[in-house]
Amino acid sequence: MSLPSLAEVEHSDWPSLQRMCETLGLNPKGxxxxxxxxxxxxxxxxxxxxxxxxxxxxxxALLTRLGHPDLAERVWESTIxxxxxxxxxxxxxxxxxxxxxxxxxxxxxxxxxxxxxxGELHRAEALAAGGDYQGAATACETYLATHARDLRALLMKSxxxxxxxxxxxxxxxxxxxxxxxxxVALIRRTLGLALLRTGHHAAAADALQEAVHRDPKDVDAVVxxxxxxxxxxxxxxxIGVLREALxxxxxxxxxxxxxxxxxxAMGRTKSAAVNLERAAKHRESPRILLNLGKVLEEAHxxxxxxxxxxxxLKLRPKxxxxxxxxxRVGVSAKxxxxxxxxxxxxxxxxxxxxxxxxxxxxxxxx
Amino acid sequence: MTLPxxxxxxxxxxxxxxxxxxxxxxxxxxxxxxxxxxxxDDVAIQLKPEYDAAWLLRGHIFRKDGNIPGxxxxxxxALKINGESQEGWLGLASALHEVGRFEEEGEAYDRLLKIHxxxxxxxxxxxxxxxxxxxxxxxxxxxxxxxxxxxxxAAAWNNKGAALLRLGDDAGxxxxxxxxxxxxxxxxxxxxxxxxxxRKMKRHGETVFWADRALRFRExxxxxxxxxxxxxxxxxxxxxxxxxxxxxxxxxxxxxxxxGLRKAKTLxxxxxxxxxxxxxxxxxxxxDPGCEECEIRARxxxxxx
Numbered sequence: 001m002s003l004p005s006l007a008e009v010e011h012s013d014w015p016s017l018q019r020m021c022e023t024l025g026l027n028p029k030g031x032x033x034x035x036x037x038x039x040x041x042x043x044x045x046x047x048x049x050x051x052x053x054x055x056x057x058x059x060x061a062l063l064t065r066l067g068h069p070d071l072a073e074r075v076w077e078s079t080i081x082x083x084x085x086x087x088x089x090x091x092x093x094x095x096x097x098x099x100x101x102x103x104x105x106x107x108x109x110x111x112x113x114x115x116x117x118x119g120e121l122h123r124a125e126a127l128a129a130g131g132d133y134q135g136a137a138t139a140c141e142t143y144l145a146t147h148a149r150d151l152r153a154l155l156m157k158s159x160x161x162x163x164x165x166x167x168x169x170x171x172x173x174x175x176x177x178x179x180x181x182x183x184v185a186l187i188r189r190t191l192g193l194a195l196l197r198t199g200h201h202a203a204a205a206d207a208l209q210e211a212v213h214r215d216p217k218d219v220d221a222v223v224x225x226x227x228x229x230x231x232x233x234x235x236x237x238x239i240g241v242l243r244e245a246l247x248x249x250x251x252x253x254x255x256x257x258x259x260x261x262x263x264x265a266m267g268r269t270k271s272a273a274v275n276l277e278r279a280a281k282h283r284e285s286p287r288i289l290l291n292l293g294k295v296l297e298e299a300h301x302x303x304x305x306x307x308x309x310x311x312x313l314k315l316r317p318k319x320x321x322x323x324x325x326x327x328r329v330g331v332s333a334k335x336x337x338x339x340x341x342x343x344x345x346x347x348x349x350x351x352x353x354x355x356x357x358x359x360x361x362x363x364x365x366x
Numbered sequence: 367m368t369l370p371x372x373x374x375x376x377x378x379x380x381x382x383x384x385x386x387x388x389x390x391x392x393x394x395x396x397x398x399x400x401x402x403x404x405x406x407d408d409v410a411i412q413l414k415p416e417y418d419a420a421w422l423l424r425g426h427i428f429r430k431d432g433n434i435p436g437x438x439x440x441x442x443x444a445l446k447i448n449g450e451s452q453e454g455w456l457g458l459a460s461a462l463h464e465v466g467r468f469e470e471e472g473e474a475y476d477r478l479l480k481i482h483x484x485x486x487x488x489x490x491x492x493x494x495x496x497x498x499x500x501x502x503x504x505x506x507x508x509x510x511x512x513x514x515x516x517x518x519x520a521a522a523w524n525n526k527g528a529a530l531l532r533l534g535d536d537a538g539x540x541x542x543x544x545x546x547x548x549x550x551x552x553x554x555x556x557x558x559x560x561x562x563x564x565r566k567m568k569r570h571g572e573t574v575f576w577a578d579r580a581l582r583f584r585e586x587x588x589x590x591x592x593x594x595x596x597x598x599x600x601x602x603x604x605x606x607x608x609x610x611x612x613x614x615x616x617x618x619x620x621x622x623x624x625x626g627l628r629k630a631k632t633l634x635x636x637x638x639x640x641x642x643x644x645x646x647x648x649x650x651x652x653x654d655p656g657c658e659e660c661e662i663r664a665r666x667x668x669x670x671x
Contacts, residue, residue, distance in 0.1 A: 027645075034655075
C-alpha cells in the first residue's frame with residue numbers, strides 16, 4: 001500500500017480525505033481539519049525517512065554556494081574540531097564569499113598548519129582577491145615546495161606573478177609546467193600567448209606551433225601563432241597560418257584583422273581592406289577600424305577612410321589616431337563629396353603640400 | 367637533553383600528551399563516564415592551566431553531574447582565558463539559568479551578543495531569560511531577532527506565542543503557535559501552549575484535542591488536570607474522572623486534581639456524555655463537511671462555545 005504525500009493530504013478535498021482514511025484504515029469521522037491532521041500524522045510517522053540527510057558540513061557548504069556566507073560561517077564554526085583542517089577551509093571560503101579576506105587568509109593558514117597543504121593554495125586565492133598578488137605567489141610557492149608537480153599550483157603561481165608585474169618569472173613558471181606536464185596541450189598555448197604578450201614573438205611562435213601540433217583544431221593557438229609570426233616579421237608564414245585559422249573559424253575578427261595587417265605589410269592593400277572590413281563587421285573594435293581607416297587611406301578611398309575614423313570616434317570620442325586620420329583625409333573627402341555642379345568663383349589654387357604619411361597598422365595580439 | 371622518543375619530532379614535548387589527554391576526556395564525557403572525564407580533564411589542566419577548552423569541558427562535566435556552582439566557576443575560568451568563547455558564555459548562561467540567576471544569565475547573553483551579534487542560541491536563550499523575569503516585550507524583541515534571521519525556527523515561534531499569551535494577545539499567540547506547529551507538528555511545547563491558550567479562551571473541545579496530542583508525547587500532571595476540567599466543561603464526566611485520576615497518579619498531592627475528581631464524580635451522577643469516535647467533539651464548525659455528516663452534531667453545537 002502506497003502512502004499519499006503530505007502535499008496530497010494537505011490539499012485533498014473531503015471525499016478524497018475519506019477515501020484515504022478508508023485505504024489506510026483510519027477513523028474517517030469528525031471535522032475535516034481533524035481528519036486531515038489524523039491522516040497527515042499517519043503519513044508523517046510511517047513514511048520512510050530520507051536515506052540521506054545533510055550534515056552540518058553539507059549545509060554550510062551549500063549555504064556558501066547559495067549566497068549566504070554569513071550563515072555558512074556560523075555553521076562552519078560549529079563544525080570546527082581540534083584536529084580537522086577541513087572545516088577551517090570551509091570557513092575560509094565562507095569568509096572569502098562574505099568579503100572578509102584577512103579572516104579567510106587566516107582560516108586557510110590555520111588549515112595549512114593543521115596539515116592540509118592545499119590550505120596554502122586557498123590562502124593564495126584569498127590574498128589575490130585582496131590584491132596581494134606577490135603574497136599569493138609566495139603562498140603558491142610554499143605549496144609547491146611539497147607538491148612540485150602540481151599543475152594547478154604552477155598555473156596559479158604564474159598567473160599571480162604576471163598580475164604582480166613579474167611577467168618574465170611567470171613565463172618561467174609556465175615553462176616549468178609545460179616541461180613537467182607535456183601531455184597537457186593547453187599549457188603550451190598558455191605559454192605561447194604569455195610569450196606573445198611579453199614581446200618574445202619568435203619563442204611564442206614556437207610554443208604555439210607545438211600547441212597546434214598537439215591539437216590542430218585549437219583555433220586560439222593558430223590565431224596566436226599567426227600574430228606571433230606577423231610580429232616576428234615572418235609575414236608570408238603569418239598569412240598562411242592566419243588563413244588556416246580562418247578555415248577553422250571564418251568569423252574570427254582578430255584573425256581577419258591580423259591577416260589584413262599582414263596583407264598591407266606585403267603591399268596588397270585591396271586584400272588588406274577586404275579582410276579588415278570583414279573583421280570590423282564581426283567586431284566593432286577601435287583598433288580594427290583604425291587599421292581599416294589607414295588601409296583605405298592608402299587605397300585612395302578617403303571618404304571610406306573618414307567613415308572608419310568617424311566610427312572609431314563614436315566608440316572613443318577623443319581617440320587621437322582617429323582625430324589625426326580624419327584631419328588628414330577630411331579635406332579631400334569633402335572635396336569628393338561636394339558635387340562639381342557648383343561653379344566656384346575662380347580662385348587661386350593654393351599649393352597643396354602633400355604630407356607624407358605612413359600610417360602604421362597594428363596587429364592585434366589577442 | 368634527550369627527549370622521549372615519541373616527542374622528538376615536536377617542538378613542545380607536552381603538546382602530544384595534552385592533545386591525547388583532552389581527546390580521552392572528551393571521549394569519556396561522550397560515553398557518560400563523568401568521573402573518567404574529570405580525571406583526564408584535571409590532567410589536561412595540570413599540563414596547561416590556561417587551557418580554555420579544558421575548563422569548558424570541566425564546566426560541562428560539572429553541569430551534567432549537577433554541580434552547578436562548580437560549572438559556573440569552570441565556565442568563568444574558561445572565559446577569563448578566552449573572553450570570546452561562544453561555548454563559554456552559553457555554558458555559563460545555562461548554568462546560571464539552572465540556579466535561577468536570570469538577570470546574570472541575561473548579562474551573559476548580552477556579553478556574548480556583543481561578540482557574536484548573530485548568535486541564534488544567544489538571542490533565543492536571552493528571550494527565555496527575559497520571559498522568566500516577566501519582561502515579555504523585550505523577550506518578544508529577542509524572538510523577532512531570531513525569526514528575522516531564521517524564519518523557520520519553530521522554537522522561536524513557540525516562545526513568541528507564549529510571550530504574547532502572557533501579554534493577553536490571544537490572536538497573536540494563536541498565529542505564532544500555528545507557525546510553530548506547522549514547522550514542527552510534533553513540537554510538544556507548542557502543543558502545551560496551545561492547550562493553555564484554548565483553556566484561557568474556554569474552548570473545551572480544542573483544549574481536550576490538543577491536550578490529547580501533547581500527552582501522546584509526554585505525560586504531565588497539569589496537562590491531565592487541564593484535560594479533566596475541559597471534559598467537565600463538555601459534560602463528559604467519565605473522561606473527566608479518568609483524567610483527574612491520572613493526574614493524581616502522577617502527582618498524588620495535587621489538591622486541584624482531587625477537587626476536580628470530586629466534581630467529576632458529582633457530575634457523573636447526573637450527566638455523562640459519550641463522544642464515541644469523535645475526537646473533535648466540542649469543536650463544531652458550521653459548514654464543515656465533516657461536521658455536516660456528524661451523528662452527535664446537535665450535542666456538539668450545545669457545548670461548542
